[in-house]
Amino acid sequence: MKANYGYMDGSGEFFITIDTDLCIECSDRSCVDACPAALFEIIMDDYDDEVVAIKQEHRKKVKYDCGACKPVSDRPPLPCVEACKPGAITHSW
Amino acid sequence: MGEKTKEFWRWKEYNWSDETINPKEAETISAGVDVGSVSSQAVIMVDGKLYAYSNMRTGSDSPDSARNAINWAMEGTGLTLDDIHYSVGTGYGRVNVPFANRAITEIACHARGGNFMYGPTVRTILDMGGQDCKAILCDERGKVTNFLMNDKCAAGTGRGMEVFSDLLAVPIEDVGELSLDVDEEPPPVSSTCVVFAKSEASSLLREGWSKKRVLAAYCSAMAHRVVSLLERITVEKEFAITGGIAKNAGVVTRLERELNLKALKSKHDTQIAGALGAALFAKSLVEKQRKKAVQ
Numbered sequence: 001m002k003a004n005y006g007y008m009d010g011s012g013e014f015f016i017t018i019d020t021d022l023c024i025e026c027s028d029r030s031c032v033d034a035c036p037a038a039l040f041e042i043i044m045d046d047y048d049d050e051v052v053a054i055k056q057e058h059r060k061k062v063k064y065d066c067g068a069c070k071p072v073s074d075r076p077p078l079p080c081v082e083a084c085k086p087g088a089i090t091h092s093w
Numbered sequence: 094m095g096e097k098t099k100e101f102w103r104w105k106e107y108n109w110s111d112e113t114i115n116p117k118e119a120e121t122i123s124a125g126v127d128v129g130s131v132s133s134q135a136v137i138m139v140d141g142k143l144y145a146y147s148n149m150r151t152g153s154d155s156p157d158s159a160r161n162a163i164n165w166a167m168e169g170t171g172l173t174l175d176d177i178h179y180s181v182g183t184g185y186g187r188v189n190v191p192f193a194n195r196a197i198t199e200i201a202c203h204a205r206g207g208n209f210m211y212g213p214t215v216r217t218i219l220d221m222g223g224q225d226c227k228a229i230l231c232d233e234r235g236k237v238t239n240f241l242m243n244d245k246c247a248a249g250t251g252r253g254m255e256v257f258s259d260l261l262a263v264p265i266e267d268v269g270e271l272s273l274d275v276d277e278e279p280p281p282v283s284s285t286c287v288v289f290a291k292s293e294a295s296s297l298l299r300e301g302w303s304k305k306r307v308l309a310a311y312c313s314a315m316a317h318r319v320v321s322l323l324e325r326i327t328v329e330k331e332f333a334i335t336g337g338i339a340k341n342a343g344v345v346t347r348l349e350r351e352l353n354l355k356a357l358k359s360k361h362d363t364q365i366a367g368a369l370g371a372a373l374f375a376k377s378l379v380e381k382q383r384k385k386a387v388q
Contacts, residue, residue, distance in 0.1 A: 001237050004326070007245035010286065013325065015241070046201035046374075047236065060245050 001045075005054035006062045006092070014063040015092040016080075020051040022088035034083035037065045052088075066091070102255035102265050103150075104337070108165045110145035116172055121379055124166075124177045125202065125371025126159045126193065128186030131223025131251055132337065134368040135162035137172065141376055145170055146365050155186030163192070179379035181371040185224070197374050199367045200227055200240045206370030207333055208235025210359040216329035219319065219348075220366065221338030223251040228323050235370070241326050246286060249318035251337045253287040254344075257311050260291060261304045272308035272343030279306050281314035290314060308343065316347035323352065331357050339363035 006015035016039075029052055032040045039062070043053045058065050069078050070093075081089050116122055119139040127134045129151060137145040147165035151158045159182065163174065174192055182190030183202040190196070199220070207218040213233040220227040225244030231237050247253045258265040282297070283289040294307050302310075315338075334356050338344050340363060349355055361369070 002239040002326075004239070004241040007243055008322065008325075009245055015325070046197045 003051075003053065005059050007060055011063075013092050016054055016062055016066075017090045017092070018052055018054075019086075019088040019090075020045065020049065022086040023051045024049050026084070026086050026088070028085070030083040030085070031080045031089060034079040036068060036079065039065055040080065063093070099262070101258045101262055104265050106147075106149040108145070108147040108168060110166075110170050111143065114139050114142060114144050116144060116170060116176070121179075121376055122172070122177050123372045123375035123379060124163060124180040125368040125373070125375055126163055126180065126182050126190050127184040127199065127202065127365075127367035127371060128155050128159050128162070128182065128190060129184040129199075129223050129367070130225075131255075132364060133158040133162040133184070133186075134365045135159075135166040136365055136368040136372040137163075137166050137170075137177070138369075138372040138376060141373075143361070143369065145172075146362070146368065148362060148364050151186070155189035156191045158186065159190040159192070179375040179382070181375040181378070183367050183371040194375070195378060197371060200229055200242065201237055202367045202370030202374065203227065203335055204229050204231040204237045204240075204370065205235040205373050206366035206368070207231065207335055208233075209369055209373060210335075210361050210363075210366060211331065211333040211357045214331045215333050215357060217323070217326075217332045218366075219323060219332070219334045221249070221251065221319065221334060221336040221344070223337065226250055226319055226322060228319075228326050230326055230329060235373075239326050241322060243322055248287050248290070249315050249322070253290070253315065254311075254338065254341065256287055256291055257294065257308065260294060261298075261307060263304060263308065266340075268308055269312070269341035269343035269345070271305050272312040273346060274305050275309045278313065279310045281317055282307075282310045283314065312341070312343035313347050315344050316351055319344075319348060320351045328352060328354065330354065333357040333359070335363045335366035337364050 001020045004015045039058045133151045145166045180193045182193035182196045187196040203220045218229040226249045228241045230239040282293045
């Protein structure tokens with residue numbers, strides 16, 4: 001399942017997508033610790049699979065919470081994307 | 094009641110039950126309760142068949158709304174809460190359903206409910222709820238494969254439509270048909286914010302636009318807003334709409350026009366999809382429990 005967490009408003013579309021089919025296979029879930037803003041958490045989803053999700057309190061402000069990792073120029077690789085070995089995490093912006 | 098105090102946004106609440114089914118002979122009675130931000134529904138299934146449901150406005154207290162919804166669905170059936178083997182709560186208030194055995198997100202429930210209502214060929218479900226809008230892709234079993242939810246603002250939701258119904262003093266049930274009764278489609282009003290759209294509509298009324306024309310502009314804006322959400326997940330055939338807005342012909346027709354797709358129709362009330370999915374989950378979960386107990 002592709003779980004899109006985030007929102008779209010007048011300023012654009014801001015979604016973090018987690019491919020849970022890839023996430024299920026991952027054993028270390030290093031993305032959780034890699035995020036400096038602590039956006040990620042491990043949950044049991046509706047189908048009883050343990051997967052990573054974006055915490056509820058961050059879902060409507062990902063644009064701002066991810067801001068520190070996304071400077072306007074010379075953007076380094078995103079820590080969450082880099083830490084995710086199965087390549088399950090993508091950002092829309 | 095004078096026009097000033099009349100609540101034009103208020104839609105009809107009701108309950109229903111299938112008198113041909115005898116729940117006393119049932120092996121499994123499951124229930125799903127969807128406590129949404131605007132409306133609450135309770136669905137009771139008897140051995141996987143739709144038996145009874147209720148659809149009412151959510152009150153200020155989620156546990157009370159859940160109790161009222163299930164009690165109204167059971168009214169006249171002879172059932173009590175003790176007769177229900179398993180209940181699942183869903184929707185915004187899902188964690189506040191006091192009698193639920195489990196809470197499941199409305200995304201998974203709408204996919205499952207949509208699969209029951211529209212058949213296994215449905216792949217895209219658009220749930221236009223009271224306070225959010227969800228685009229869901231699912232497989233032939235009703236399992237979610239992709240979803241997108243917009244609950245940050247009221248644009249593209251039922252609440253936004255209620256605001257317009259009240260502003261124009263048009264009963265909410267008539268909004269869709271009236272919006273289609275225009276000679277020429279007007280340009281849409283602001284689709285990014287209900288407050289902006291409302292002030293724009295007030296200006297248009299002052300300019301001399303008819304109510305029908307303003308409603309057409311708003312329904313068009315709402316359809317446009319939702320299409321941009323759907324485009325992000327790529328609409329797959331077959332396509333269906335659930336939630337209260339699915340009853341608004343003005344939005345549905347414009348959505349179909351923009352997507353160049355016909356939405357599937359169901360004989361069931363589109364507002365019960367979430368609760369129906371929850372009741373289906375409840376049935377599966379109680380059967381799983383029984384299997385475990387036997388092993």
